[in-house]
Amino acid sequence: MRFLFFVTVISVLLLLVGYTTWRGVQFLAIFGNYKYIFAALAGVLFLTLLLNFLMGESLPLSLAQLLSFLGYSYFIFIVYLFFAFLLVDIVLLTNKMMHFIPHVPLFKAVAFGVITTGIVIAMGIGNYRFNHPKIAQLKIEANKPKQQKSVKIVAVSDLHLGFSNGKKYAQKYVKLINEQEPDLVLIVGDMVDRTVKSLLQQSMQEDLKMIQSKDGVYAVLGNHEYFGEGVEQVRQFFEISAIHLLKDENVLIREDFYVIGRDDRINHNRASLADLMGTLDRAKPVILLDHQPFNLEEATNCQIDLQLSGHTHNGQFFPINWVIKKMYEKGYGYLKKNNTHIYVTSGLGIWGPQYRIGTQSELVVIEFGY
The missing domain is CATH 3.60.21.10 (Metallo-dependent phosphatases)
Structure with a gap:
């Protein structure tokens, strides 16, 4: 039962990280090398999430708390990013039939900026609401x-x-x-x-x-x-x-x-x-x-x-x-x-x-x- 739970969690994480990283890189295509910075950052944060999940409680306390905060923060970020990217992909799919977006690469880049900024702001407010009961x-x-x-x-x-x-x-x-x-x-x-x-x-x-x-x-x-x-x-x-x-x-x-x-x-x-x-x-x-x-x-x-x-x-x-x-x-x-x-x-x-x-x-x- 525990093994099945572990496999399920890892599979979900890989889906979230894989899809958001793949689409993020594509959305940032017009910015050249910045897309690779995004991919590298996603990889590092995924490792912190995985390390926290697998062995957080066996690590030194200060390191465990840092990994926990970074890992869980990344998890929340990619969950919201996943669903936001899905909505954008629906819009892009509709555009292939109706052709209402004049410059698709620019639309993708702007969508990426608006979405990530919105998520970061929501997380900032959310952290405040947790810390100020x-x-x-x-x-x-x-x-x-x-x-x-x-x-x-x-x-x-x-x-x-x-x-x-x-x-x-x-x-x-x-x-x-x-x-x-x-x-x-x-x-x-x-x-x-x-x-x-x-x-x-x-x-x-x-x-x-x-x-x-x-x-x-x-x-x-x-x-x-x-x-x-x-x-x-x-x-x-x-x-x-x-x-x-x-x-x-x-x-x-x-x-x-x-x-x-x-x-x-x-x-x-x-x-x-x-x-x-x-x-x-x-x-x-x-x-x-x-x-x-x-x-x-x-x-x-x-x-x-x-x-x-x-x-x-x-x-x-x-x-x-x-x-x-x-x-x-x-x-x-x-x-x-x-x-x-x-x-x-x-x-x-x-x-x-x-x-x-x-x-x-x-x-x-x-x-x-x-």
Whole structure:
């Protein structure tokens, strides 16, 4: 299975690189030797992408991070370039029948310039949107007997900390969380990108310990925590980071309300939500953390007051955000189903390329009244 995945990925990369390089060289034909510079640059960047893909985590950290940024940036660039060149080729094919382009070589060169400039600008904006998260503000009232109280919650998801999103991002995220002066911090999965090895190498536990919260820091597992050494190693890392992991568990906060943390649905043996609700005082509000926003009716049926999810990144890149809207009942943002409030965050971090094209990184601040 892993070999098949590897072959598929390499085949797709070769198709993208081969087509964009071939057409790029042809589009630059009127500029003479510049086409060879483009081809050489494409070859070097492809090698960085391949090296990062094959052995990134075994390289020295600074080199791995550089290769990761360059390689993933090139990947995003050629994906957009691939589809843009396809559109140009459709225009050129139509021109062979209708002859509406007077100077084809010049048209190709201008198209190349406009397309590459547009992609670079979009990537620049996308990197800014990743590095400058917005603060999403919510005010939620639980549908339970009123105690005339409230709690300020900071919810984050999909930090994807690792050798790519390294220590500086952990420090940045902790600072951003603390600036909100939260009562309670909830991490809704995929805090670890894959392996805790890189986090330990960078002593990120020391940074995560600095999160300031009156009522504690609680987290659930996402699918990416299952891709590394194992859940037990992740649990140990959370423990030394002063983060309480809820794996099909609940905790009573202030003796006032519950937080339930579900294991990720990648574990087919996870407990049902009904079982997790079994012994709880139904008069108290319940906040559910469930990384992947599937089967939202479960929360409604169990009279959950607030469900927080992540996972989707809101697509991370245009037009995948449009696909996400079709895949999920709620792929991003706020939804109310009966008396259950649901918020699916786009996530604070990213997976892979450090860009948010058509989307936005975010931290969620919730004033939860009960």
